[in-house]
Amino acid sequence: MARVLIQFAHPALSKSKVHSSLINYCRNINDVTFNDLYEKYPDMFIDVAAEQKLLLQHDIILFQHPFYWYSSPAIIKQWLDLVLEHNWAYGTRGNALVGKKMGCVISCGGGPDTYQETGRNRYSVNQFLLPFDQTAHLCKMEYLPPFVVHGTHRITKEELMRYAEQYRAILEALVHDQFSALDYQKVTYLNELAPSLLTTK
Template sequence: MPRILIQFAHPTLSKSNVQKILEKYCRNVKGVTFNDLYEYYPDLYIDVKREQKLLLEHDIIIFQHPFYWYSSPPILKQWQDLVLEYNWAYGPEGNKLAGKKIFNAVSCGGGREAYKETGYNRFSISQFLLPFNQTAHLCKMEYLPPFVVHETYTMTPEALDLHGRQYAHVLNALARNEISPEHYRNIEYLNELAAIHAES
């Protein structure tokens, strides 16, 4: 079974109902390792060898984080700068991550309609995440559509729980090898895949 590594980054988790729900559900999925980067590295001093070992031990990597200023909290950039070394993750001899799957699981305050050409933010979530997509490509990894939770500031407890269950559904399906490229090639968010599977 594929093993899943969640690279979690939230500097103030106690204030995030959404991320706490996602964490609760993903920790109950067999084969998932939850790596809280701010908990391990409060001073942003990344243990490169530990992180590289975790990457080698897992098949699917998830960057789970709030959508801060159209990107991620700073520790994820620090992590990429230090861990994805030349001739290890990329470069002529950098094949350590080749073939692994990777995607972002993000939460954001704005609604889905705000993330389009005619919306308030002018671009889609996937467009804002293009640096992650290109990083995956450079490292010969397969980049999947993101899992996205919108309207976090106004969400009801029932809606929060629904997103948590959808997230767990996606993770369980990935861990059981039940999701293939033809399933997500034409969808915008992995949330849609969870909804489709739930109805089938």
């Protein structure tokens, strides 16, 4: 079993379509902790000791947020800058997070076709997420493929529900340690691991 911590950031949750659906559908999963950073720190004064304690209590850390300017909303950056301290998270004596897993759960206005060399956004989502990948590496954590919701501007209720079902199945599988290192290597997005989980339900 693994304990999952969702570090959630949406600066305008009352206007959200995608993340409000995902979090409503994925409420109350045993061993999944939901940590709403904007709700907790509206002034961005992050309680570093409390956040480090939360990290120590969990095995898998997921950053869940809308994709803003090819990155995260500002509070995630502030959180990274303050919480992942030298000689705590990284550095010669920084071993607090060794062996834990880290991943991203994001939603993008752009469709998959826009996130390729010939598309409007020129680079893949995974390329834009390289700072998270390398941050995990520096902290000796295992970086997971991201869970991605694409094309949010035109998404239908049915599509959104399918994403929510996939996300819930993935969270439950993460808690139950159902994926191997090879599973993660085989996929670009975690979403690709969901169909096999949903058909065996």
